Amino acid sequence: MRRISRSEKGTLQIAKEVAQKLTSGWLVLLSGELGAGKTCFVKGLADGLGIKEHVTSPTFTIVNQYQGDVTLFHVDLYRLSCFPEEDISLDEMLKEGIVAVEWWERDKEFFSNYRPRVEVHMKVLDENSREIELKWIE
Amino acid sequence: MIVLGIETSCDDTGVAILKDGQELLTNLLASQTELHSVFGGVVPELAARKHLDTLLPLLDKATKDSGISLREIDCIGVTNRPGLVPSLIVGATFAKGLSFALNKPIVPVNHLEAHAFAIFLERKVNFPFIALVVSGGHTNLFFVEDFGKMQPLGGTLDDAAGEAFDKVAKLLDLGYPGGPVIDRISKKGDPDAVDFPIAKVDGYNFSFSGLKTAVATFVKKNPNVKKEDVAASFQKAVVEALLLKTDLAVKKRSVKTVVVSGGVACNSYLRARFTEHFGSQDIEVLFPSPKLCTDNGAMVAFVASYRYQKGETADLTFDVVSRSLT
Numbered sequence: 072m073r074r075i076s077r078s079e080k081g082t083l084q085i086a087k088e089v090a091q092k093l094t095s096g097w098l099v100l101l102s103g104e105l106g107a108g109k110t111c112f113v114k115g116l117a118d119g120l121g122i123k124e125h126v127t128s129p130t131f132t133i134v135n136q137y138q139g140d141v142t143l144f145h146v147d148l149y150r151l152s153c154f155p156e157e158d159i160s161l162d163e164m165l166k167e168g169i170v171a172v173e174w175w176e177r178d179k180e181f182f183s184n185y186r187p188r189v190e191v192h193m194k195v196l197d198e199n200s201r202e203i204e205l206k207w208i209e
Numbered sequence: 210m211i212v213l214g215i216e217t218s219c220d221d222t223g224v225a226i227l228k229d230g231q232e233l234l235t236n237l238l239a240s241q242t243e244l245h246s247v248f249g250g251v252v253p254e255l256a257a258r259k260h261l262d263t264l265l266p267l268l269d270k271a272t273k274d275s276g277i278s279l280r281e282i283d284c285i286g287v288t289n290r291p292g293l294v295p296s297l298i299v300g301a302t303f304a305k306g307l308s309f310a311l312n313k314p315i316v317p318v319n320h321l322e323a324h325a326f327a328i329f330l331e332r333k334v335n336f337p338f339i340a341l342v343v344s345g346g347h348t349n350l351f352f353v354e355d356f357g358k359m360q361p362l363g364g365t366l367d368d369a370a371g372e373a374f375d376k377v378a379k380l381l382d383l384g385y386p387g388g389p390v391i392d393r394i395s396k397k398g399d400p401d402a403v404d405f406p407i408a409k410v411d412g413y414n415f416s417f418s419g420l421k422t423a424v425a426t427f428v429k430k431n432p433n434v435k436k437e438d439v440a441a442s443f444q445k446a447v448v449e450a451l452l453l454k455t456d457l458a459v460k461k462r463s464v465k466t467v468v469v470s471g472g473v474a475c476n477s478y479l480r481a482r483f484t485e486h487f488g489s490q491d492i493e494v495l496f497p498s499p500k501l502c503t504d505n506g507a508m509v510a511f512v513a514s515y516r517y518q519k520g521e522t523a524d525l526t527f528d529v530v531s532r533s534l535t
Contacts, residue, residue: 105376106422110367128368128418130376131219131346132293132531133255150245155255158295198426 076201082108082193085203086115089189093120095141098161098185099171103193108201109173112191113145116171129173134159142168153178161185211277212284212517213307214510215264217300218292218320219346220245220256222263223506226275226282230514233330234275236500236507239263245385257295264303282313284522286513289317290530292346297529305525314522316513320504321534324470325351325359327501327508334466334495339458343451344471344504345371345388349534350413350454352462356515361534362458363413370447371473373417377424377443381436391440392476398437400445400478403427407450413458420446441478448479452486459492466493474502 076082093099099116101109114126122139129135129147133155137143144164148154154161154177164170165185175182182188190206210230216223220241226234241259245252272279287304289297301317308315324347325340340351340359348365368376371388378387383394405423408416424443428434459467467487473479474496487494501507516522 104425105380106418106425108422110418125366127365127532128372130372131369132291134294135531151252151255155257155295158255158257195426195429 072205074203082111083115086112087119090116090119097169098188100175100190101173107193113171144170146172148174148177154181211282212510212514213282214506215287215300215304216506216509217260217296218288221504222260224267224271225506225510227510235271260299284314284517286316286318286509288320290533294531316516317527318509318512323508323512327497338466340468342471343370343473365415367418394437395441395444398441400441402438403442405446413454468495472503475499
């Protein structure tokens with residue numbers, strides 16, 4: 072499914088709609104170049120999951136955890152070349168809540184084994200517009 | 210009073226020994242910048258493993274260099290928040306082991322408080338002051354009233370300022386780490402070449418995500434633009450945003466002193482701009498020297514020293530926390 076977002080607000084709204092379909096155990100995989108709006112999308116997810124806290128970039132902390140109606144783990148592999156399985160357990164996080172991963176393509180094979188998942192690819196069309204492709208794999 | 214400080218909240222491992230809260234006997238740092246440079250900023254594993262390999266040899270060297278034996282240490286200070294959880298766990302567990310084996314008290318230290326007070330290792334500062342802690346992982350403003358008494362005013366709503374530097378350096382193909390390289394090439398660029406936006410955010414908060422996107426869009430539209438100009442204009446936009454909110458805090462809280470710390474406080478344009486702006490208003494701006502601006506064990510030992518004196522030690526059950534302001 073492809074959606075077009077014309078603004079940051081539009082991206083937040085699409086993400087909020089996606090959040091409605093998610094339950095604990097879902098993996099959200101986000102891809103797209105720097106500035107495409109991946110973190111913005113996760114802000115929308117958090118909003119849709121009833122999280123009141125500000126979602127900030129997890130680039131330095133690798134994993135941020137938020138509590139809403141369900142737990143949301145926000146993971147960013149930007150600074151890593153693969154998922155640090157020995158230090159962080161994806162299985163444990165999925166048992167506890169929903170996991171959203173930015174730069175998951177750094178370790179494509181690893182994540183491709185997981186279901187259910189939704190792959191979110193964000194393409195920059197122009198300054199404000201983004202094409203958001205959603206692939207649901209159950 | 211001999212205090213050992215341990216810092217492992219992100220990539221760098223820091224071990225320091227501080228005497229009487231002022232005399233820095235040793236301040237050692239094992240940085241992963243080189244490792245990151247080799248991989249272009251992308252590494253195969255978390256810093257946690259590196260901390261594990263580095264801590265013991267670093268402690269050995271610290272005791273040798275300072276001539277202080279482990280038995281002579283009165284208290285152990287360790288960063289337990291905020292930061293990368295697996296990295297924090299390595300430092301905290303190491304410190305707890307030492308505390309248990311040596312039967313010495315332990316003080317869990319807030320990394321942001323440590324940055325805000327690092328300046329005291331070099332000089333005295335009169336309270337109250339505004340502290341801007343700005344690095345790869347943090348961008349926070351505090352109103353500091355006394356030792357250990359600081360009120361968070363605001364912070365970034367998305368990316369940290371240092372993260373924006375790293376990502377823009379990546380967009381411009383300048384390599385890693387982004388801060389120093391942007392600082393360097395900006396000297397040959399025109400800061401007014403591109404009018405990048407300064408995000409309008411409420412209160413004392415910051416936002417740098419939109420600026421990063423603006424740079425990405427601009428570079429795509431103008432592939433032949435001089436990188437030095439883009440870097441200088443971007444740097445100006447970041448520094449002006451930081452200055453705007455710091456200035457607001459200074460005026461609202463009527464303070465006479467500003468302390469800027471954290472890795473981004475090494476940026477020469479930021480130092481010059483802050484000094485010029487506040488200097489003209491008779492407000493003092495202080496920056497710790499670069500070695501104390503970036504992550505280090507000394508600042509942790511300093512905070513642990515005054516907290517230990519106040520009796521604020523913890524038992525070994527304390528936890529580590531990824532996000533925390535106080």
